[in-house]
Amino acid sequence: MADLKLTHLLGDSYVVEGRIKLGLWGPKDDTVLLDSGMDESSGRALRRMIEREGRHLSWVACTHFHADHVGGCAYLKKSTGCSVAMPAFESPFLEETTYEPSFLWGASPFGALRNKFLMAPVCQVDRRLPQSGEWEETDLRLVSLAGHSPGMVGYVTPDEVAYVGDSLFDSDMVEAHGMLYVVDVAEWLVTLDFLERLEARWFVPCHASTVEDPSELISVTRRHLLDISDRVLTLCRTPMTRDDLLGKLMEWLDKKMDPLRYVLNLGALSAHLSYLIDRGEVEPLEDRGRLLWKAVD
Ligand SMILES: [Zn+2]
Known part of the structure; x- marks a missing residue:
């Protein structure tokens, strides 16, 4: 180095x-x-x-x-x-x-x-x-x-x-x-x-x-977090599993996937889901043994 x-x-x-x-x-x-x-x-x-x-x-x-x-x-x-x-x-x-x-x-x-x-x-x-x-x-x-x-x-x-x-x-x-x-x-x-x-x-x-x-870095970081949460909420209008949500998010962001990115991005997605669930905006929905995430009507 x-x-x-x-x-x-x-x-x-x-x-x-x-x-x-x-x-x-x-x-x-x-x-x-x-x-x-x-x-x-x-x-x-x-x-x-x-x-x-x-x-x-x-x-x-x-x-x-x-x-x-x-x-x-x-x-x-x-x-x-x-x-x-x-x-x-x-x-x-x-x-x-x-x-x-x-x-x-x-x-x-x-x-x-x-x-x-x-x-x-x-x-x-x-x-x-x-x-x-x-x-x-x-x-x-x-x-x-x-x-x-x-x-x-x-x-x-x-x-x-x-x-x-x-x-x-x-x-x-x-x-x-x-x-x-x-x-x-x-x-x-x-x-x-x-x-x-x-x-x-x-x-x-x-x-x-x-x-x-x-202030510029604060606003870029805040906007990013809120944009991703907003996108996850929009995707949850069609109830889907966490993995399907992740796939849709990566398509939207035009990003590829591998095991390292998978665990990091799945962790981040889970944090956004927790945020939305605790705000009462998303809820779990059981569907034939799968757990889907659904926007609250
Ligand atoms: Zn770090």
Whole structure:
């Protein structure tokens, strides 16, 4: 992997410009990395950058358990002696990494789901962080950003830089993915309202540009979630199974399917169904041993 570029934002707050954007905060002798990239090679590139900058890595703190955010943790912990911190709810997924594909598939995952996109190297978590509030061992503040993942957090530095994980996406990412991965649509909408009020001088999403004003990213992400829910509701006017709904959605989005996309998109569709069911807009309908999903008249 090529050398990672470090962009200075303010004070002790930096962005690591890699395949996804990571955060780096703190003085040289007490540095915190925010997220660790996809795999061991990301960990190696981060270690080289830390050494090149003459820094001592104290912590790797992750926003959420998805493999592209935690994949470098095991290598960094072993090779630098740093400690690893995660939101408490997300920690078991890093300590037992078959949980992610099992969570998505609903059972022990078959071989094609045991890959680096769903399974990071296992790593013990040293500090389970609260969902929000001060993190006493550092001067970082945690903010809850649930929705994309059940216990995702953001980190706000004393310089007022907010590292917001996967809570904000731009239109290019929405177009590329078709459907963004989500576990709780209602929670994500609450998170977007929260981000509208959050006072910070820079916002650093992992999959979009660093911005001073996040309003465009907030509105793109919100519009996407509401558009997909709306489309699912429209499709449910013809009662159909969850798999048939997924097929119709992929046709509408003009996206192909494979086992990895299947479990991610089925998970996202399920989150939209939960949202619509809890709003009283969709209900289950038994039909000859099948369970169909139907728009409430
Ligand atoms: Zn994610």
